[in-house]
Amino acid sequence: MSRSVPLTVLAGGIALLAGLAIQIISADAVWSPSYGLAAALLASSYLLAIVWRHGAAAAFLLLAIVHLAAIPLIGHIGHGEGEMGPAYWALLISGWLAAWTSVTRLTAAARSVPPSARQAINLLIPFVFGVWLILIWEAVTRGAGIPQVLLPAPSAVWAKLIASLPILWADFVQTFMKAVIAGYVLGCGIGFGTAILVDRSPFLKRGLMPVGNMVSALPIIGVAPIMVMWFGFDWQSKAAVVVIMTFFPMLVNTLEGLSASSAMQRDLMRTYAASYSQTLLKLRLVEALPFIFNALKINSTLALIGAIVSEFFGTPIVGMGFRISTEVGRMNVDMVWAEIAVAALAGSAFYGSLVLIERTLTFWHPSNR
Amino acid sequence: MTDIQATDAASGAGGTAEDDAFRVIEARELCLTFETNDGPVHALSNVDLTVDRGEFVSFIGPSGCGKTTLLRVIADLEKATAGTISVNGMSPEEARRKRAYGYVFQAAALYPWRTIAGNVALPLEIMGLDKAERAERIARNLELVNLSGFERKFPWQLSGGMQQRASIARALAVEPDLLLMDEPFGALDEIVRDHLNEQLNQLWDRTNKTVIFVTHSIPEAVFLSTKIVVMSPRPGRVHDVIDCNLPRERTLDIRETPEFLEIAHRVRDGLRAGHAYDDE
Ligand SMILES: Nc1ncnc2c1ncn2[C@@H]1O[C@H](COP(=O)(O)OP(=O)(O)O)[C@@H](O)[C@H]1O
Ligand SMILES: [Mg+2]
Numbered sequence A: 001m002s003r004s005v006p007l008t009v010l011a012g013g014i015a016l017l018a019g020l021a022i023q024i025i026s027a028d029a030v031w032s033p034s035y036g037l038a039a040a041l042l043a044s045s046y047l048l049a050i051v052w053r054h055g056a057a058a059a060f061l062l063l064a065i066v067h068l069a070a071i072p073l074i075g076h077i078g079h080g081e082g083e084m085g086p087a088y089w090a091l092l093i094s095g096w097l098a099a100w101t102s103v104t105r106l107t108a109a110a111r112s113v114p115p116s117a118r119q120a121i122n123l124l125i126p127f128v129f130g131v132w133l134i135l136i137w138e139a140v141t142r143g144a145g146i147p148q149v150l151l152p153a154p155s156a157v158w159a160k161l162i163a164s165l166p167i168l169w170a171d172f173v174q175t176f177m178k179a180v181i182a183g184y185v186l187g188c189g190i191g192f193g194t195a196i197l198v199d200r201s202p203f204l205k206r207g208l209m210p211v212g213n214m215v216s217a218l219p220i221i222g223v224a225p226i227m228v229m230w231f232g233f234d235w236q237s238k239a240a241v242v243v244i245m246t247f248f249p250m251l252v253n254t255l256e257g258l259s260a261s262s263a264m265q266r267d268l269m270r271t272y273a274a275s276y277s278q279t280l281l282k283l284r285l286v287e288a289l290p291f292i293f294n295a296l297k298i299n300s301t302l303a304l305i306g307a308i309v310s311e312f313f314g315t316p317i318v319g320m321g322f323r324i325s326t327e328v329g330r331m332n333v334d335m336v337w338a339e340i341a342v343a344a345l346a347g348s349a350f351y352g353s354l355v356l357i358e359r360t361l362t363f364w365h366p367s368n369r
Numbered sequence B: 001m002t003d004i005q006a007t008d009a010a011s012g013a014g015g016t017a018e019d020d021a022f023r024v025i026e027a028r029e030l031c032l033t034f035e036t037n038d039g040p041v042h043a044l045s046n047v048d049l050t051v052d053r054g055e056f057v058s059f060i061g062p063s064g065c066g067k068t069t070l071l072r073v074i075a076d077l078e079k080a081t082a083g084t085i086s087v088n089g090m091s092p093e094e095a096r097r098k099r100a101y102g103y104v105f106q107a108a109a110l111y112p113w114r115t116i117a118g119n120v121a122l123p124l125e126i127m128g129l130d131k132a133e134r135a136e137r138i139a140r141n142l143e144l145v146n147l148s149g150f151e152r153k154f155p156w157q158l159s160g161g162m163q164q165r166a167s168i169a170r171a172l173a174v175e176p177d178l179l180l181m182d183e184p185f186g187a188l189d190e191i192v193r194d195h196l197n198e199q200l201n202q203l204w205d206r207t208n209k210t211v212i213f214v215t216h217s218i219p220e221a222v223f224l225s226t227k228i229v230v231m232s233p234r235p236g237r238v239h240d241v242i243d244c245n246l247p248r249e250r251t252l253d254i255r256e257t258p259e260f261l262e263i264a265h266r267v268r269d270g271l272r273a274g275h276a277y278d279d280e
Helices: A007-025 A035-052 A054-077 A086-110 A115-143 A154-163 A164-198 A202-217 A221-232 A235-258 A263-271 A278-313 A318-329 A333-361 B015-021 B067-074 B090-098 B116-127 B131-144 B160-173 B189-207 B218-224 B254-256 B258-280
Strands: B023-034 B039-052 B056-060 B080-088 B101-104 B180-183 B210-215 B227-232 B239-242
Touching: A007 A035, A007 A086, A035 A054, A035 A086, A054 A086, A054 A115, A054 B090, A086 A115, A115 A154, A154 A164, A154 A333, A154 B227, A164 A202, A164 A278, A164 A318, A202 A235, A202 A263, A221 A235, A221 A278, A235 A278, A263 A278, A263 B101, A278 A318, A278 A333, A278 B116, A318 A333, B023 B067, B039 B210, B039 B239, B056 B067, B056 B160, B067 B080, B067 B180, B067 B210, B080 B090, B101 B160, B116 B131, B131 B160, B160 B180, B160 B189, B160 B239, B189 B218, B189 B254, B210 B218, B218 B254, B218 B258, B227 B258, B239 B258, B254 B258
Parallel strands: B056 B210, B056 B227, B101 B180, B180 B210
Antiparallel strands: B023 B039, B023 B080, B227 B239
16 A cells, blocks of 8 residues: 555645635635745645655655745735635645645654654654644734734734843843742752651651642642732742742652662662762662652743742733733733743743753663663 | 581581681571561571681572572671671671672662763772772772773663673672672573683682672582572571582583582482472
């Protein structure tokens, strides 16, 4: 069955032909050179997909043509914002299926290339996925004329983002650089320290764990206003909320990690007459690293959410959460999305750098080697 | 016939002060009972054992007869519930604190985040040796187990036999007079095992260390030992102690000689009798 045409190619080809047919027969179709160019590029990509099926070179050429086609595909919308009909949607679906085909081919080709190239391909695939998510979002919002308040087009969000860089930066500094970082470092640090103490003392384990459990179950909506009363309107109260949110995951994970070393490894340290701190540093904490990083990763997300949401409950007139809540009230949804984009970017960068550090520190772990 | 005393086979019971200086292990009426959910497990019952300096003593017996447990009691990884035991004239705990022994576990138990050299360095770091001394001991002991050139490899990049050799180098690096080895070659194939047996025999012969060695294999025990302690299960106890006076310097060829086969035969009989006793 390897000679048969893959389903994505078949469906994409049909969508392309259907789009062209509708474009020709319907009276109110929007015409532009872009439409023709996009259709021609997609047609050639499907031809290529049928005649040259294997290898990295074919996959990359396909990928290039598909993304070239995306330019006129979006450009065509400019000739009739909000007036795109079935002929356009068929073309868009065809383009998406072509991209899907190219990614499938790329994945298949990745098996037969050297590891370094494979890593690059593995990075490329989610990137292509993200590009098409934004392309379709752009095409649907502008092509179908979806109201700005409901969902602004990515291009509109981008324009707003560029225009409001100083404000966004100030918000970022207030929320991320101050509240998130301070709260995260404190929360994770205290959680870690407590775990070391609890590990040494069974009494603390019995007394503290239920309390910690309860603290972690506190709703952020209830805690945030109280923290504002205790620590004031500025970032300190937000950092306090972040401390409360990040403390417990770190405590629990570190405790679990501290008991991850095997009995034989601990016996080995005993035969060397190693002291408590030597066993802790040279064995147990190293074994705990994957667990500790797990907590660090979970907490990076929690900290951002906590800091943003707690700004809804009183804040000086700066901050990402403050901006989101006020701009929603003013129907400036593009600004809200610009803040969301900044938060997503900061969150991903935070998480990503933790993953990189984790990989270098736990290279020895069976899951990484 | 319950407890043939290991002492009888050694230098004679009682012992003068002079004897004591050469006595590495002295156990009397040693008992260890594990309290489990299914009731008590008598892992060791009235075990008597003496080991003198420079001896190579093997514990042999079916699994579950308490070989590991006895070794762990000597190493102070387990506490006896009754009886007395001394290691180098001290309590096992004192001996452990003085780093009197090196312990080789059934699995290599190397730390995956340390290189081979780093693993051998671990006990030396804990002992607080300086860098030059550590480097010297690492090089010497890796050489001893034929692992020179693998210093910078990580354990998971080495075969099982090489890992086990690295763990032996790690135990030797502490430079203990007493080596405790729990089926160190159990997981290895026959050829690697033969080779390591020869190396271990040479090592013992050259360094005059005392070795206590747990094994399942009769030829291995006879080839390596000066004394074979045959154990039997339920309750774990010493069934017989067999002297093994082959020349100190041996090659694997010795396994074909009548003397060797005679001792192997006695060990096998001992193991059978231990089982028969168990069946009554
Ligand atoms: N930690 C423990 N808890 C309970 N029972 C144990 C424990 N360790 C060993 N045993 C039991 O003690 C007996 C002797 O075990 P072991 O010394 O490991 O035997 P061997 O090494 O000769 O195979 C076995 O029955 C075993 O199940
Ligand atoms: Mg055992």
